[in-house]
Amino acid sequence: MARLTIKGISKSFGATSAVRDVFLDVEDGELVCLLGPSGSGKSTLLRMIGGFEEPTAGNILIDSKDVTSMPPEKRPTGMVFQSHALWTHMDVFNNVAFGLKLRRLPKADIRERVEQALVLVGLADYAKRMTTQLSGGQQQRVALARSLVLEPKILLLDEPFASLDQHLRERLREEVRDIQQRLGITTLFVTHGQDEALALADRIVVMRDGCTEQIAPPDRIYRQPETEFVAGFIGSMNFVRTTVRGGVSQHAAFALSVPVADGEVVLAVRPEALSLVAANGMGGGIVHRSIDFGTHKIVEVDLADGARVKAMTSSNSAWAKGASVEPVASAFRAFRDNRLVHESGAIAARQNDRVFGHA
Numbered sequence: 001m002a003r004l005t006i007k008g009i010s011k012s013f014g015a016t017s018a019v020r021d022v023f024l025d026v027e028d029g030e031l032v033c034l035l036g037p038s039g040s041g042k043s044t045l046l047r048m049i050g051g052f053e054e055p056t057a058g059n060i061l062i063d064s065k066d067v068t069s070m071p072p073e074k075r076p077t078g079m080v081f082q083s084h085a086l087w088t089h090m091d092v093f094n095n096v097a098f099g100l101k102l103r104r105l106p107k108a109d110i111r112e113r114v115e116q117a118l119v120l121v122g123l124a125d126y127a128k129r130m131t132t133q134l135s136g137g138q139q140q141r142v143a144l145a146r147s148l149v150l151e152p153k154i155l156l157l158d159e160p161f162a163s164l165d166q167h168l169r170e171r172l173r174e175e176v177r178d179i180q181q182r183l184g185i186t187t188l189f190v191t192h193g194q195d196e197a198l199a200l201a202d203r204i205v206v207m208r209d210g211c212t213e214q215i216a217p218p219d220r221i222y223r224q225p226e227t228e229f230v231a232g233f234i235g236s237m238n239f240v241r242t243t244v245r246g247g248v249s250q251h252a253a254f255a256l257s258v259p260v261a262d263g264e265v266v267l268a269v270r271p272e273a274l275s276l277v278a279a280n281g282m283g284g285g286i287v288h289r290s291i292d293f294g295t296h297k298i299v300e301v302d303l304a305d306g307a308r309v310k311a312m313t314s315s316n317s318a319w320a321k322g323a324s325v326e327p328v329a330s331a332f333r334a335f336r337d338n339r340l341v342h343e344s345g346a347i348a349a350r351q352n353d354r355v356f357g358h359a
């Protein structure tokens with residue numbers, strides 16, 4: 001059980017600022033996902049927490065103890081990397097036991113703890129197997145057991161399942177969540193997959209260019225993105241560029257009240273917050289196509305300015321290609337220079353509330 005505090009951490013490699021002035025508190029037993037595009041500094045931040053990289057500035061505290069310059073093996077952290085470096089000349093048991101042997105634990109204790117760790121990751125019957133005889137998913141389970149057996153207070157996972165296929169990845173992440181909850185272990189999980197972050201995290205840290213764009217629970221990240229980048233990075237989003245004059249958007253299809261100073265803004269509207277009404281060709285849009293997902297439909301609409309927006313409708317809506325429609329936004333957020341300048345309405349708590357509400 002441990003609490004992690006990151007105070008103004010930065011890391012530069014020569015002229016590259018990999019991580020810039022990051023502040024983050026992770027509560028005891030919390031699972032936090034670091035989410036961001038490739039090169040946004042996720043691994044560098046995690047490696048600094050694990051002690052594999054020394055920060056250029058800032059401090060890292062675990063349970064109020066400063067560990068900033070402590071070597072990895074002295075920290076109460078365990079790290080699992082994307083590519084598991086397992087020892088190929090050792091069987092599964094010895095791979096998992098390795099760290100405990102270094103710590104010179106009695107043989108009987110080592111056996112007991114390794115067996116427990118193998119049960120935890122679902123490999124109880126594989127102790128005698130050589131790691132070369134394991135599938136990719138099983139190898140990652142061994143890597144996880146090897147970390148867990150040392151009973152770290154904080155578990156650090158850097159895209160541990162990125163090399164596995166979708167189905168296996170989903171199963172393993174559910175198992176990790178299950179183990180994490182059972183052990184109550186404070187966990188940081190790096191991913192570039194939004195689905196993974198939404199499915200796993202108590203809170204998500206969205207990173208971009210070494211900075212944190214937003215730190216919030218998954219539903220807030222989805223419904224109340226604080227920057228244009230976050231709005232576009234998670235889930236499906238319509239962006240409409242428009243000019244505001246006298247507090248009103250000048251866009252023909254989105255003539256909305258936007259009480260901000262005159263100038264350019266980007267309106268962000270979720271497909272589920274966009275509904276369609278029949279129009280007579282005046283200023284609205286033309287239905288390009290309608291895609292039936294069974295539970296709902298996505299109707300693509302071409303606007304006069306060339307932009308295409310998506311509206312989520314009930315599964316029994318019947319908008320024909322070429323129909324003249326007017327998009328109506330029940331909720332939107334306006335951004336200027338990536339910053340939120342105005343919000344209006346709220347996105348329904350669950351997509352289906354809205355879908356079936358319209359059926």
Ligand SMILES: Nc1ncnc2c1ncn2[C@@H]1O[C@H](COP(=O)(O)OP(=O)(O)O)[C@@H](O)[C@H]1O
Binds near residue numbers: 038045
């Ligand atoms: N050892 C290193 N030497 C030089 N540059 C590095 C090193 N590690 C990372 N970087 C740079 O730091 C930035 C962040 O990298 P990284 O933390 O790996 O991002 P992510 O994990 O989000 O893909 C990138 O521009 C990357 O090229």
Ligand SMILES: [Mg+2]
Binds near residue numbers: 042043044
């Ligand atoms: Mg990385």
